[in-house]
Amino acid sequence: DVKVTQSSRYLVKRTGEKVFLECVQDMDHENMFWYRQDPGLGLRLIYFSYDVKMKEKGDIPEGYSVSREKKERFSLILESASTNQTSMYLCASSSLANHEQFFGPGTRLTVL
Amino acid sequence: AQSVTQPDIHITVSEGASLELRCNYSYGATPYLFWYVQSPGQGLQLLLKYFSGDTLVQGIKGFEAEFKRSQSSFNLRKPSVHWSDAAEYFCAVGAEENTDKLIFGTGTRLQVFP
Numbered sequence A: 001d002v003k004v005t006q007s008s009r010y011l012v013k014r015t016g017e018k019v020f021l022e023c024v025q026d027m028d029h030e031n032m033f034w035y036r037q038d039p040g041l042g043l044r045l046i047y048f049s050y051d052v053k054m055k056e057k058g059d060i061p062e063g064y065s066v067s068r069e070k071k072e073r074f075s076l077i078l079e080s081a082s083t084n085q086t087s088m089y090l091c092a093s094s095s096l097a098n099h100e101q102f103f104g105p106g107t108r109l110t111v112l
Numbered sequence B: 001a002q003s004v005t006q007p008d009i010h011i012t013v014s015e016g017a018s019l020e021l022r023c024n025y026s027y028g029a030t031p032y033l034f035w036y037v038q039s040p041g042q043g044l045q046l047l048l049k050y051f052s053g054d055t056l057v058q059g060i061k062g063f064e065a066e067f068k069r070s071q072s073s074f075n076l077r078k079p080s081v082h083w084s085d086a087a088e089y090f091c092a093v094g095a096e097e098n099t100d101k102l103i104f105g106t107g108t109r110l111q112v113f114p
Helices: none
Strands: A004-006 A010-013 A019-025 A031-038 A042-051 A054-057 A065-070 A073-078 A087-094 A107-111 B010-014 B019-021 B033-038 B044-050 B056-058 B064-068 B073-078 B087-094 B102-104 B108-113
Touching: A004 A087, A010 A019, A019 A031, A019 A087, A019 A107, A031 A073, A042 A065, A042 A073, A042 B102, A054 A065, A073 A087, B010 B019, B019 B108, B033 B064, B033 B073, B044 B056, B044 B064, B044 B073, B073 B087
Parallel strands: A010 A107, B010 B108
Antiparallel strands: A004 A019, A019 A073, A031 A042, A031 A087, A042 A054, A065 A073, A087 A107, B019 B073, B033 B044, B033 B087, B056 B064, B064 B073, B087 B102, B087 B108
């Protein structure tokens, strides 16, 4: 069964902290994605990766960076968390040319 | 810019009633189209997808959707709604510049009354 896991379901951090969100998929997918979800705005793409060490900015990359050192793992990094980064963060993966994305359960991040 | 519009933010139906959720998209060629469902506190689950061929697509949980090129629409339907269908529904289209990327609508929240 296809699986995407995220390291935390809920996370509370303080302004200025460095935050790591981890995502792991077990489907040998080439593509991995990070989205943030806010009420009324749907899902917005932050970054995606189409191969190990390869990344591309999405629609809202400011304030975020990513790392993909292994095919199965894609990390989202908030270098200095701010209150406007309080949100639900969703990770997804897909195989090349299949287009269907499989999602993790999400991490609800609160920045105080 | 490419976009997906879900004009209904919130829909309320009675259990057993029929359902139609609207989705319109902007895209030059034949799009890849998806409907996802998100239960409270959960990630997204794929209901159905359209890539090509028959324009009426069957999905899981008794849902279907119809691709209408002339109307740039991909509306989701279910003949009889169950209380467990209460969730948020997202329509998505593969991006023109890279179909591995998806562009999502803002979602429709479905409430079901007994």
